[in-house]
Amino acid sequence: MFEQRRDKRIPIHLPTKIYLGHLTHTGETQNVSKHGVCLICSSRFPQGAILDLELLIQQADALHISGRVIWIREVFSRVFTGFTYGVELRTKPQEYEAYLEQLMGAIHPNGMSHQ
Numbered sequence: 001m002f003e004q005r006r007d008k009r010i011p012i013h014l015p016t017k018i019y020l021g022h023l024t025h026t027g028e029t030q031n032v033s034k035h036g037v038c039l040i041c042s043s044r045f046p047q048g049a050i051l052d053l054e055l056l057i058q059q060a061d062a063l064h065i066s067g068r069v070i071w072i073r074e075v076f077s078r079v080f081t082g083f084t085y086g087v088e089l090r091t092k093p094q095e096y097e098a099y100l101e102q103l104m105g106a107i108h109p110n111g112m113s114h115q
Contacts, residue, residue, distance in 0.1 A: 007033035010103045017054040017062075020045060029055060034100060035089055037067060042082035045069050051087060063099060066091040 009031040018025040018041060027041030037053065045051065047069050055063040067087035075082050089096075 007035050008104075009033050009038070010100065012103065015056040016041075017056070018043070018045075019052040019054070020049060030084065032100065032103070034092075034097070036070070037065070037087045037089065039085045039087055040075065040080070040082060041085065042080075044083055045072070045085065047072055050090070053087070057099060063096050064093065065089055065096055 010033065011031045012029060014029045014032075016027045016029055016039060018027050018039070025041055025043040027039045027043075030038040030040055032038075032055075037055075039053075049069045051067055051069065053065050053067065055065065057063055067089045069085050070088045071086040073084045075084055
């Protein structure tokens with residue numbers, strides 16, 4: 001089955017703080033794109049929930065974005081049980097878009113990192 005995506009996904013694992021209401025959860029990105037983020041987290045969020053995200057791109061540097069949960073998949077493995085979320089971004093600061101451009105420049109056309 002062919003899946004058509006609006007944007008190129010950049011696979012990257014960034015520690016992420018997830019804020020929903022008065023609670024803070026921890027998770028990790030699986031990939032990022034111009035219009036969305038794929039997250040993995042042990043906490044359950046409802047579809048349609050608005051999440052405020054803090055993507056930790058360096059030890060003392062974070063990107064703050066906001067998005068809505070579009071889809072949810074339950075994950076069961078020997079090392080992790082939780083959920084994967086597709087989050088459509090509602091807010092994208094210019095720093096986020098600049099970070100994506102930086103990541104795109106660090107990836108070869110075949111998807112491999114320069115490193």
